[in-house]
Amino acid sequence: MSDTKEQYGPVAGVKRQKKSKFGRSELRSITRTSRRTGKHDNENEKNHEGLEEEDLEEESLEEENYEDDDHNDQKITIASKRANKKNNKMAYSALVTLLKSKHDIEEIKNSLKENNNLDDNSDDDDNSDDNSDDNSDDNSDEEEFVDAHEDILEEEDKIQDNIDYHNKFDSFNLHFNQEDEISKVINKYKSLPIKEKKLKLISKNEILIDNDNDNDDKYIKYRYGYPQICPRIIKDINTGSSLDQKLKYHNVKKKIQDKFTEFGDMNQLDIQLIESMFTYESINFQYSNNESIKSKYQDYYLLHAMNHLMKTRDRILNNNEKKTLYEKRIKEGNIDNNDNDNNDNNLEPEFRDQGYTRPKILILLPSRNFAYKVVNKLIKNLQMENVENKKKFKTQFFSESKINDRVYHSKPKDFEEYFDGNTSDLFVLGIKYTRKTLKLYSPLEQSDIIIASPIGLLKLYNKIESRNNNNNKNGKKNDKNDKNNEGMKNNFLSSIEICIIDKADGIMMQNWSNITDILKNYLNQIPKDFINIDFSRIRMWAINGENEYLTQLLCFDKYTTPEMISLIKNSKNILSGSTSYIPIESMSIIDSTNYKFYKMGLINKFERLKQLFMRFEFDEKNISNEPIKRFEFFKNVILPQIINKSSYKFGTLIYIPSYFDYLRIKKYLNDESSLSFVNIDEYSTNSKLTRNRALFKNKSNQATIMLYTERLHFYKRFDIKGVRNVIFYQLPSDPDFYQQVLEFIANEKLRIESEKSKLKVEAEAIKDDDDEEDEEDEEDDMDLNLCMVRSIYSKLDAMRFGPIVGGDNVGRLVHGESEITEFN
Structure with missing residues (x-):
């Protein structure tokens, strides 16, 4: 994050620099006159922007070569380069004409799409996603314009956010925005003796599963918390009996509520699991062989994550406008800060509504095949007008390979689930959410959601730290005024508020120590370099390094282990506590x-x-x-x-x-x-x-x-x-x-x-x-x-x-x- 407006506002963020292919840097040095970063900065941008495209792709078993610098089959001539440049100029001229004619944003976006299609068709191969990436330098100004308009808060959302701000039952407000209450609870926890800093069992309830098997399968729900410092956790609050009533009580976004109605009738297990998510409890959920819940729980946590992002986005954009209006009033002389008799409207407002960086959701998965399924569920649930780089994503994450086509004997169903499709365990993917667009492969520090494998994330961090160490040895210092600064590239996990570990049993078979390493050494660590950060917008608990007391951990697995239980029980989610859902099957x-x-x-x-x-x-x-x-x-x-x-x-x-x-x-x-x-x-x-x-x-x-x-x-x-x-x-x-x-x-x-x-x-x-x-x-x-x-x-x-x-x-x-x- 640079500052608030770079997260959500008029400025779209850092301009993306693309990986140079064979011969392209020489051509650009002749034809391009605009300012370009140095070689080292270009390497830095390549590092975090597309892990799959370079390092992880080279180390994975699949031979995905569409980003290879040594392509011999894709020849680029000066003539073709000039043709592309001419097309870009034509598209940009069309954009200027549209702006002068006061056309709406949709026509501008259609113009950009036509420009990308024109460039894609000029090449002989079908790697249109790669070609569109190559044009991003020339289109960055237009993309920033589109991003700025997509991050303008609609009047309806602005009114709703103003109402939500004062809602005492809004789970988002209760868990993250009640600064005074949060500070009191954290201080109480810190003052406790070590022996009392343990979760206490608050309740144990049976949840019967309604199904067609006429058996007695059920779940046991174990509720843990810190009632000695947060008494409201044990209050028996009537939030309603139906899911619709519970979602309204917790003030879930109307768009998200409508999506839940599409799932039809739900049993008590579904309803209680969903409510636990939206009240920000840390959860260990064991889906076992329950095919009904297994097919839906990912939709549940994705909708919860999007509700969180929508509320965060609306609050930040609304506060951006309020701050801009206040600064305008000061500039016009309508506010006298020295006048003690001024009313509250003249007092300088305080908007603490974010962390150090933009990413808020981290989803850890064992393989690309699972990531492909989760992203497609996200796209389906959001029904976005535009999804950028969708074709590239499918190329790199999807495979039609079936395990039964590769082996002689049939395998168990869970084996097919884990080893069908693309089984590579090396990937890191950034996803940026705006009002009308979902952007896949967004730079990590500009993303809202990061989907990664544990080993892929650790390899990326190791590479970044290695480069930083080499820079220090060579006497190179990071320019703190440079938005492309390498020092910010390892801070993208500094403000994660919801961490989801899905298919944890598969990650356990890979190496569970990767999970503990990420949570201990990288998740929500205070950045070492503070670059272009507006501290007046950072929540105080984030400034004090107290994220661990508020971060929600969601762990989903076929079976549970002591490591997984320990992870949730030691998560220190002191405001909302934690919950374990353990299945009890009628047949052993x-x-x-x-x-x-x-x-x-x-x-x-x-x-x-x-x-x-x-x-x-x-x-x-x-x-x-x-x-x-x-x-x-x-x-x-x-x-x-x-x-x-x-x-x-x-x-x-x-x-x-x-x-x-x-x-x-x-x-x-x-x-x-x-x-x-x-x-x-x-x-x-x-x-x-x-x-x-x-x-x-x-x-x-x-x-x-x-x-x-x-x-x-x-x-x-x-x-x-x-x-x-x-x-x-x-x-x-x-x-x-x-x-x-x-x-x-x-x-x-x-x-x-x-x-x-x-x-x-x-x-x-x-x-x-x-x-x-x-x-x-x-x-x-x-x-x-x-x-x-x-x-x-x-x-x-x-x-x-x-x-x-x-x-x-x-x-x-x-x-x-x-x-x-x-x-x-």
Whole structure:
């Protein structure tokens, strides 16, 4: 942000500089006479303006080359350059004529579109988005004019904002704009002893899900807060029963209210989740396998984000006009600040309505495919007249590739969801919202919404910091009067008010430390350089570096983990608190698995697959000691059972969620055990994966045991052949993985039965052969009663085994006298 008017007002912002292609800089140096920035500034602008177009594109697996500086197939001649320049001059002349004729803004925008189309058609290739970017230098004046008119507040919105300003029930006002109240609550929190600076459970409610399955599925809503410093959080306020009543009570924008009516009837889960968003509670929502809520929750948080941006925009533009009017009155001499008898209208107004930079919404997603879906939902919900760079966005983020077209065996539904389309995890995308236009690929510091992958965001920051360090070493100083200053490029997250972490389970499989790194080191950090900032417009809690007490965190995931729960509970959202929505399904994973095996004809009253859950104890005062106690339990209890009690000496698979545990077990079996084993993990080469799986399947003496990591299962979903025993070193993060791993045993049983059926005729013909062959037949037989399934757990694993064994059995596993619980 430079100043208020550069965010929302007559000035559209920094002029965009485009990446020079082969030969273009030389041509421009001859034909262009206007002032241009130096080489270093041009590099700086390229850095933050299009991460996908340069650094991230070069490092991703896809070969997207439309921004490559070394294009040999796209030749640019002086003649074509002059032709383009002539077209630009013609378009600009047409614009001047329109202005002199007092045509409306729509005709001006149509003129710009025709200009872009003319330039696009002059090239042989179809990369029209890239070509339109090349013309932005010549069209920047016209674009600024259009932006200025689009950021003029309509009279209706101005009147509504004046009304909203005094609305005591407006959630936006309550959470961000009540400066005195916010300051009091923050000071109270800071004065609390450390032991009392913890969220308190305010309420626990059941939410029944209305669906067509006639089951008893429900959600438990856990409400947390700081009632000792913010008493209003525990007040039982009647906001109405219907969603329409609740949205009106919280003063949600009329346009947003109308969009919610398009969703039709909603159940209580939808209504309570939406209200939690609009009251700025930090939320951890676990959508599990609920397809109804799963299809709509992204629309909910996008509409909440747009309501926030609309209110922010209207407030800033309205205050811009008020400030301009006040300055005009001073200039005309209509206000005497030295007159003590002047009424309140003569007092200098104070408009604290923003942060340091324009971006207010950060959405973190694991892959481009998910980003593509979210942006398209945003476009659909807003129904904007214009969406800039839409074609370029589709080219870089969309792929028609389907996982089932690339693999022989069908994969689970959640696997298709994560790995269909463009799976690149390197991207950062800025989106700017104006009254009639949604601008994709806007410069980050001029954007309202930033959509990124955690690793893409960190790579961008690392590049910016590296360049800044190189500049410091070379004695180059940043010009504080230069709006393109590199020092501002790493401040675009300094004023985020809503942070959304979507598909958090996928990000967990990538690397959760990326999330903690972003939240701790980059989100809402006070800028190091204050460039062109009007401090009279910055909210005091932002100036004091207290953003963390107000930022809303929204975390959406298929399943929850202690890391995700901790993230929300430690978010310090002291005014609105936090809420967790945890599903309680009527059928546990074990019951679902047994039912599926029964339908497959694998189990009956005579044949069962016994599943033992074995608890180990640890010192609860020293939680960090839990992994050591788990390993000792595995070494002293489980391994002897594998050696001495297993009916099958081959085919034991050990499932290990943590990579660190995997390395520990692998080292122990290598150094201190005589057991033969193979191991496969997410870092194994394809040849190693194929070789070790084949050895395990063929009952090689070198592969009686297989070590198998959770992340490998997430990314590959192999059908491991030859499995007869399963050891869960720790229960899976995703409850569905429990069933998928046990299906290895079921599939092995089916394969053996199929082979036996095919050889039945031959077996009848040779049944009088020697005993040795009979023994081999017995060895190839498989009885589920003899298969071993063991799950190691501690009290800390309740979140993992709850969905697997069912809520009614959690207490028995945690507090039961017996350390072994059997399910079959």
